[in-house]
Amino acid sequence: MKKKITVLPGDGIGPEVVQSAVNVLDTVADQFGHEFEYSYAKIGGVAIDEENSPLPSETVRVCKESDGILLGAVGGPKWDTLPGDMRPEKGLLGIRKELNLFANLRPVTAFDSLIEASTLRKEVVKGVDLMILRELTSGLYFGEPKERREENGEQVVVDTLYYKRSEIERIIKQAFELARVRRKKVTSVDKANVLESSRVWREVAEEVGKQYPDIELEHMLVDNAAMQLIRDPKQFDVLVTENMFGDILSDEASMLTGSLGMLPSASIGSTGPGLYEPVHGSAPDIAGQGKANPLATIASVAMMLKYSFGLSKEAEVVDKAVSTVLEQGYRTGDIAAEGETTLSTTEMTEKVIAAMTNQAKVTN
The missing domain is CATH 3.40.718.10 (Isopropylmalate Dehydrogenase)
Structure with missing residues (x-):
């Protein structure tokens, strides 16, 4: 080749x-x-x-x-x-x-030979095997406008969290396909209690999940997901989330x-x-x-x-x-x-x- x-x-x-x-x-x-x-x-x-x-x-x-x-x-x-x-x-x-x-x-x-390198207890880390799937080309990092401006004499800064429904759908489908060759569980991470983008994310996850009846789907708020990654990381198989949440959670997970x-x-x-x-x-x-x-x-x-x-x-x-x-x-x-x-x-x-x-x- x-x-x-x-x-x-x-x-x-x-x-x-x-x-x-x-x-x-x-x-x-x-x-x-x-x-x-x-x-x-x-x-x-x-x-x-x-x-x-x-x-x-x-x-x-x-x-x-x-x-x-x-x-x-x-x-x-x-x-x-x-x-x-x-x-x-x-x-x-x-x-x-x-x-x-x-x-x-x-x-x-988590490699057994490196268990001692983690700052977490051995029984928490041993056996961890998860996949974080992060949407990478939309969301807060790419949305427009992205600018500084003046309003009533004061500086204002704007970053836009922007997603097309099709962009959400394709990354969530990818998560289900990955789960199908792993342990058949998808955790969709969002902030649906606050963000409208996350509410749409959750709706799409539910719709896509119906196409994969063999895969377990759960929803988790991002702050809880951050905590659960440290408390009980072995509960996760595939985590799928939007761009910024994925950026942060994957770096946190590295310390496992x-x-x-x-x-x-x-x-x-x-x-x-x-x-x-x-x-x-x-x-x-x-x-x-x-x-x-x-x-x-x-x-x-x-x-x-x-x-x-x-x-x-x-x-x-x-x-x-x-x-x-x-x-x-x-x-x-x-x-x-x-x-x-x-x-x-x-x-x-x-x-x-x-x-x-x-x-x-x-x-x-």
Whole structure:
């Protein structure tokens, strides 16, 4: 199989973790006889510095011509004072919109070998396996108007929460389809006691749910969902929610695993390439020091192999290698207990590749 992959290293630790992921992809190609062709492009802060745009038109073109997109991270304090339309995050929002990547899949799995890394009790975290499905191309982050203005001599700020019914329907259908191959439960998260958009969201969820009689549907207010994720996360299978709620809840859920450095994500649409990235940010405070945890980006590569390329066996090899190195006790600084030896970004990547190679030897 030959596939074109657009690589967007981005800012901060992005280039480091992306290089780790590319090394893993190269190992997959060697082991299974595939060919991955890489095209590199700029996004975020580095694109602002070099192209005066957080999302250059060339980046959009290259992405649209690819079979899958690998992204590191964007942003950092260096660009915090720029106006909204020139912030690095505008590049990330823009590429999602350009490619119509409306569904953001964020799996949250608690590894037994990392139970101690979580700040929650072992019995709460052990066995957690849930999927947060976040609507990604509408809602408060994209609604218009979005502005500052003067009213009666006072500054007023407006952000608009905007959804089309069709946008709500397609993400909720995606949730039911995911639940059908998991544990057959969907939790739709909203704020229907306050927001009109959430009341429509809940109505649509009920309508879609009737098409899936084999799937259990429950509704949960977002504040309760935030609490329940900490109190009893094992009750959840697939959580589906709007853009901003999903942004917040998925970051909260990351701490069930002990670190943001452990969570991958996939952003997909109805057609075209998917975008794969770690949930963590650019972490400029450790950029260039070899301290970044590459495992979330490597796990994102596994999602690319599975969801964009249909290579489930190859994805399983990558996921199993990540589990193996954790079981063997290898740690980066963010997931290490006090006194444990830590590996650099490169060293951890080498351990994953070694585990993949050992799997291949056993299989062959």
